[in-house]
Each structure stands twice: as C-alpha cells, then as structure tokens.
Amino acid sequence: MPILNRAAELQNEVAEWRRHIHANPGLLFDVEHTAAFVAEKLKEFGVDEIATGIGRTGVVGLIRGRSEGRTIGLRADMDALPLTEISGKPWASTTPGKMHACGHDGHTAMLLGAAKYLAETRNFDGNIAVIFQPAEEGGGGGNLMVQDGMMERFRIEEVYGMHNLPGLPVGQFAIRKGSIMASTDEFNITIKGRGGHAAMPHTTIDPIAIGAQVVTNLQLIASRSVNPLRSVVVSVTKFIAGSAMNVIPNEAKLSGTVRTLDAEVRDLAEKRLREVANNIAAAHGAEAEIAFHRNYPVTFNHATETDHAVAAASAIAGPANVNPEIDAMMGGEDFSYMLNARPGAFIFMGNGDTAGLHNPAYDFNDEAISHGISYWVRLAEQRLAA
Template sequence: MPIVNRVSDLHAEITEWRRDFHAHPELLYDLPRTSAIVAEKLKAFGCDEVVPGIGRTGVVGVIRGAKRNGSPGKVIGMRADMDALPIEEANDLPYKSTTSGKMHACGHDGHTAMLLGAARHLAETRNFAGTAVVIFQPAEEGGAGARAMIEDGLFERFGIDEVYGMHNWPGQPVGRFATRIGPIMAAQDTLHIDIEGVGGHAARPHLAIDTILVGSQIVNQIQSIVSRNVDPLKNAVVSICMFQAGNTDNVIPQTAKLLGTARSLAPEVRDLLEKRLTHMIPAIAEAYGAKARFEYRRGYPVLVNHAREAEFAAAVAADVIGADNVDPNIPPFMGAEDFSYMLQKRPGAFVFVGNGDSAGLHNPSYNFNDDVIPFGTSYWVRLVETALPG
C-alpha cells in the first residue's frame, strides 16, 4: 500500500540522511557526528527549541503547533535511538559502514531519519494544537541512554505528557505495524559466574576439581528453573552465552568464567529467577568441591505499554496503512529495550513497523529497508496531528 502525501515527497531526501548515518556509525554515548547532524537539521527545519546534551549526547527538538490559541496544550514526545553496534558489516553497499567494527545493525539509522523527516513536516505545517517534542536518544544498545535522558530532566524540562517509540521489525511485511497492551518486551538481566576449582593434569582428573565439568553442570541445571520453577503460563529465558576456561588440551583449568542473560516479562518472575539462580549456582559448584561467585545484575526493565496509549497507537497506524495491516495484539518479544524506562515515567506505547524480508536485527548482513520510511514517518506525523487536534 503506497503512501502518497507530503512525507512521500520527502522520501528520497530522508533516505539520503539514513544512508549517511549508516555509513558513519557511532556507539553508545560517543555520538559527536550523529548528534551534531541531528541538531543542525532540527534548527534548519525551524524547530522552536533545539537542545543538545540531554543525557550526555541526546538531542531534543520542540515544535509548537499553530492551533494552540495561546495555550501550551498537551505535549507529545516521540523517541528515536541513534547509536550503532560493535559489529563488522558484511554488506557490500555503496553506503556501507566506513568505520571498522561498527555498523547500524539494528536500524537506528532508519529510526533517526524517520523522526527527522516527521520533525521537518511538523515544523513546516504545524497543523496541530499543543506541542510535539522529538527525542533523539543515545546509548540504547546497552548504555541505558533513555534513563540518562530522564535523569537529565527530559520529561520535566519539556513538560512531556505522553511518550511514544517505534522499532523496525525484520520478517514482517514493509509498513505493517504491530503492538500490544501490557508487556511487549522483556526485562534483561546479566549473569556473571566465576568458578574456582583445582587445576591439574588431564590424565589425573581425580587430583583436580574440574571447572569445565562444574560449569557444564551449572549450564544444564539452571535450565530446570524455567522448566520446573516458573509458572508454565508465564515467560522466562535463561541463556549462558559465554564459557571461558583453559588454554590447552592437557591441563584441567583452575578457573572458569560464564556470562549469560535472564529474560522475563513479570516482576515476580524476575524476582524468582534471581532468587533461584543465586541459590543454585554456588550450591552446584559446592557439590563438586568447587566455589562459584555469582552476580545477578539487573538491566533494562520490562517494557509495558499503557492500555489507552497502545490502543491509540494502533488506531493511528491503522489510519496510516489500514486496519488489516495492523496487529494490535502481537505476542511479547523476549528482547529488551530501554524505552521501558520512559514508559515507567509517562504513559505511552511502543510499536513495531515491518522491515520486510531482511536479515535479522544485530546481524552483520542486516540493513534498514528504505521502503519503510514513508510509513514510519507518516505514523509520527499522524500521531501528533491526531493526538493534538485543533
């Protein structure tokens, strides 16, 4: 379903912005080029305020509607993330990453470009009452940039009443939207395990305490927490993703290190995972005569969409592309998103927009699909004009 409006006229220009961001990826809070370009464009569009440095390298633009009649009215926030990932790009594109070991493998280049396109349109037309606030956030990929912006006074300083976010979704048709009421993305916690045994000769294992054996038992046994402690009607994932031990083929290593993640969609499940892992891991090691030091580090909280705002977001998406192309009750995804911090502070909703048949997120062959741009940009414009009618 093609989009034919002022936004579609901007498609080629927004695509140029997106591809420029793609060619020059920056990580976490270290976004000097990206932040500067965003601020420069917002000023050129005629935003009423452009404020850099929120949450270290975040940028905020304020656009006041022409239908306010002297009243500040309601304030709607829209957030896009700007940071890339420490991945070596595998694509052979004219605009592929020019920085070794860094690439936009999650589509934040597209998110930033689409919100910039919406800011331009809204600043030109101002066909709404109240105020639109565009939020360009650093450090979504593990740096909790949303929390940093909140701690820097984002919501109070700009008087934001509601806040909305969007992420592209590979595997879904281009422009198809999806959301849900309640938990939509998981809490993300990190497991750190250090095991100490007794090193020795591989031919005399009875004189050693094998940390590889102990670590293997830990990996196996902690899966029983999900299968036998968590309510089967609730969601949880425990994955060990790094196991480091030893340096050669004939030495039983004295130490081993394991790293992993725990994901959950409910506070009580999160508490249960932490409690059971904290109890089980040292106990398993002790059963083999080893010691295990375990640390459970809480990360991003569950991303919970507010009911009214999720229904509103789905209705706006349906207005953009038709109700048949909107899923208002998508199953939750066990990935994590620091937009969750924003939804803890203000009502709002997070939506997904289809990226077509692309490689998956965080894949070295991923590329944001520029055909998505008119849909995502139109969604932002329609959201403001619908939420803030004159």
C-alpha cells in the same frame, strides 16, 4: 487513510539523510556526528527549541503548535553496532567495525522527516518533543536522558517509540498491550575449585565438571521453577576454563543472560540462579562467586496509549495491516526506561524481506520511510487535536 502525500514527497530527501547517517555510524554515546546532523536539521526546519547533550549526546527538539497545551514525546535512537558491514550498498559504513545493523539510521531519519512536516504545518494544539537518543545498544542512553530530567524539562506527558521489523511487510505495523519486550539481565559465575593433574582427578575439585552441572541445571529454572505460561529464557553464552590438555584448572567462568517479561519472574529467576550455582558448587566442595547485573527493564506498553498507537497506525495502513496482538519478544529495548517514566507505547513497523536485525548484511528499507513519517504525524496530530 493512506500515507500522507507530503510524507511521500519527502521520502527521497529523507532517504538521503538516512544514507548519510548510515555511512557515518557511531557506537553507544559516541554519536556526535549524528547528533550534530540532527541538531542542524532541526534548526533548518525552524524547530522552536533545540537542546543537545541530554543523556550525554542526546538531542531534543520542541515544536510548538497553534496554542498552549500538553506535550507528547516521539523518540528515535541514533547509535550503531560493533559489526563490519557486508551489505555492499553504496552508502555502506565508512568505518570498519561499526555499522547501522539495527535500523537506527532509519528511525532517526524518519523522525527528522516527521519533525520537518510538523514544523511546517503545526496542525496541533500543544507541543511535540522529538527525542533523539544515544546508546540504545547496551549503554542505557534512554535511562540517562530520563535521569537528566528530560521529561520534566519539556513537560512530556506521553512518550512513543517505534522500531523496524524485518519479515513484517512494508506498510504493516504490530504492537501489543503490556509487556512487548523483555528485561535483559546479565550474570557472571566463577566456580572456584582446586586444580591438578588430569590423570589424578580425585585429588582435585574440578570446576569444569561442576560448571557443566550448573549450565544444565540453570535450564531447569524455565522448565521447573517458573509457571510455563510465563516467559523466562536463561542462556549461558560463555564458558571459559583451562589452558592445557593435561591440567584441571582452578576455576571456570560462566556468563550469560536472563530474559523475563514481568518483575515477579525476574526476581524468581535471579533467586534460583544464585541457589543453583551456590548449591551445586557447595555439593562438590567448590565455591561460586556470582555477579548479577540488572540491565534494561521490561518494555511495557500502557493500555490507553497502545490504543492511540493502533488508531494512528490504522489511519495510515488500514486496520487489516495493524496487528494489535503481536507475540512478545525476548529481546530488550531501553525505551523501557522512558515507558517507566511516562505512559506510552512502542510499535513495530514493517521493514520487508531484508536481512535480520544485528546482521552484517542488514540495511534499513527506504521504502518504509513514508509509512514511518506518516505514523508519527498522524499520532501527533491525533493526540494533540483541538
């Protein structure tokens, strides 16, 4: 079954919504403009219940079907990124330093399009909660919405998310059961040595030399501590030390991320990171102070709900255009918190040959809109069929 005729009819209107959101981006929880736009559209569509301020600035609309029944949740993210846009599009960001470089404008617009369709037709039994979330890009807005009792308040039993994917052709979908995106933990290590003159290094405890050994040995976590069939990526992304050419400093600071696809490896990676930093520092008479922050958990697709997502995508795109075994990705996604709270699935939708995510030249592909709306509608109607 191809995309829905009504979704195709809505494409231009939804594209206008998308471009309006794109031109007026907000970071993290500061998405009041987008949240107000969403709430106004939901009211215009005749959505039965609209709640704002969930997870600080999140919006949830409840669409009731023909009869009482179960409730499923469909989620889109609303926030932008701290980048200055270079796409050159007429609808480019009007705010320097803020832009929709990840397609959340498209995600929000497509879910609004699906909400309009579902509120018009109500061809389902039960309820659909359309969830518009702030602060996906590092703020944990999904976690706050869950902590605010969203699942209980709307009696959500299953929850589904979707993200565009540059490089995947428009009209195609990709998903996998189990871990599809990684946990994203952050660390800061301060190597405390003893500074001195660069001409007399023997009188110092050089935190730069020690820090360099720490960087090198952290890479052995992946190659020598973890089963090679299981994934972990340790990236040192900052190394800050020193202020003069002829001075060995007192301390060096290292920062970075640890990304894993399961809880056991996550625990092991943190343990080994602490051991490596502490023991290398101690071996050279220095001291290591370590701060390890657990950020987004693994995004884990539940098996039955993944099958439902594949069935809905196949009904829209055809089975040949749905990859049910995409490789897991080491990027993070805070929809993971919602999947920890309720069974569900997270799917990727093709964005075509565009700039990559988080690139200042990126723009969501409006040709994908009717496919995204059709997926949401088909999934909702299949899960809440009589």
